[in-house]
Amino acid sequence: MSYSKDAEVGYQVRERLIDLGVETPFKSHHVPNRSKVNDLFTAFLEELGLDLQDDSIMDTPRRLTKLYLDEYCSGLDYGNFPKATVVENKMQVDEMVLERDISVRSLCEHHFLPIIGNAFVAYLPNQKVLGISKINRIVDFFSRRPQIQERLTLQIYHALSYLLETDNVAIIIQGEHMCVQTRGVEDPCSDTVTSKLGGKFKDGALRAEFITLATAQFGTKK
Numbered sequence: 103m104s105y106s107k108d109a110e111v112g113y114q115v116r117e118r119l120i121d122l123g124v125e126t127p128f129k130s131h132h133v134p135n136r137s138k139v140n141d142l143f144t145a146f147l148e149e150l151g152l153d154l155q156d157d158s159i160m161d162t163p164r165r166l167t168k169l170y171l172d173e174y175c176s177g178l179d180y181g182n183f184p185k186a187t188v189v190e191n192k193m194q195v196d197e198m199v200l201e202r203d204i205s206v207r208s209l210c211e212h213h214f215l216p217i218i219g220n221a222f223v224a225y226l227p228n229q230k231v232l233g234i235s236k237i238n239r240i241v242d243f244f245s246r247r248p249q250i251q252e253r254l255t256l257q258i259y260h261a262l263s264y265l266l267e268t269d270n271v272a273i274i275i276q277g278e279h280m281c282v283q284t285r286g287v288e289d290p291c292s293d294t295v296t297s298k299l300g301g302k303f304k305d306g307a308l309r310a311e312f313i314t315l316a317t318a319q320f321g322t323k324k
Contacts, residue, residue, distance in 0.1 A: 105184050105239055112183025115261045124256040126211075126247055128178055140167045174209050177246035184239035186265050188230040195231060198308065200224040200315055204241045210281045211248030219277030219293065222316035225262060226270035226302055237262070251277050251296050259298040269301035272309075274316050 119125040143163035147154060154160050176182050201223050208217040221241045225232070244257045259273045274297045283290045302308050 107181065108183055108185040109181040111186060111265075112180035115183065115264055116180050118264050119257060119260060122256075122260055124253055124260060126178070126249070126253065126257075128247075134171055136167060136171060139171060140164060143167060173246065175247055177243045182243065184236060184243055186236045186240065187233040188265060189233075191227045191229055191231050193231075195227045198224050198226055198312065199231075199234075200312065201234060201237050202316060204238050206241060206245050206254075206275060206277060208245040208249045208251075208254060208277075209247070210279055211250060213281040213285065214248065215280040215284065217245075217249065217251060217277045217279050219275060221258065222274040222276075223258065223262070224272045224303070224312050224316075225266055225268065226308070228266065228268040228270065230266050230268075232262070232266055240265075251275055251279075251294055255296040255298050259300065263300060270303060271301070272299045272303040272312050273297060274313075 116125060140163050143166045144154065147159070147162060152159060154163070202220075204221040204223060206217065206219045206221050209215070210217055223237050223241065240261055241258055244254055244261070255273050255275050258275075259271055262271045262273075263269055274295065276293055276295050278293045282292060282294075299309060299312070303312055
């Protein structure tokens with residue numbers, strides 16, 4: 103996914119997440135050695151007994167290296183944090199802004215199997231308004247790393263709260279976990295719903311409106 107990046111703001115957000123105890127446990131500023139990762143994938147596949155001289159799989163270590171470093175785990179690098187354009191709320195918007203069905207494509211940190219779902223993100227503007235596509239990119243950024251869904255929900259919430267300078271943010275994520283569907287209990291029908299509602303979204307009419315509008319979409323993608 104191609105987009106403008108803002109590493110400076112990204113590292114500010116990271117410090118905020120660290121202070122709150124919701125950052126992903128990883129080594130700060132670590133730069134993976136692409137060649138070493140490729141060698142490790144090669145050794146792993148060879149240990150499985152696969153013949154990497156076969157033309158069908160000889161490039162699989164390279165493919166896996168690209169997949170994990172450039173796609174699945176690109177959100178571990180805050181240099182990739184999306185440019186989050188906020189503007190002054192000159193229009194005095196005072197009603198909820200809600201974006202629904204934002205794609206979530208993440209990776210379970212326990213089994214390294216996909217988490218696939220949707221996010222429903224709302225906020226009540228205060229002094230700032232955020233460009234709509236930036237919400238999608240922030241969700242995508244935090245999804246592109248080994249995750250648990252509970253932490254992913256909190257990271258998106260706190261990042262948006264920091265950028266918008268308001269606690270009036272609400273997140274619901276509905277996710278299907280391939281580690282549940284394809285191994286262990288092997289339940290292909292269940293999904294997981296997590297949420298974080300802050301400020302005025304915690305109770306009252308605004309909470310009810312958000313939950314009603316968000317959950318009305320549940321199940322429509324299956």
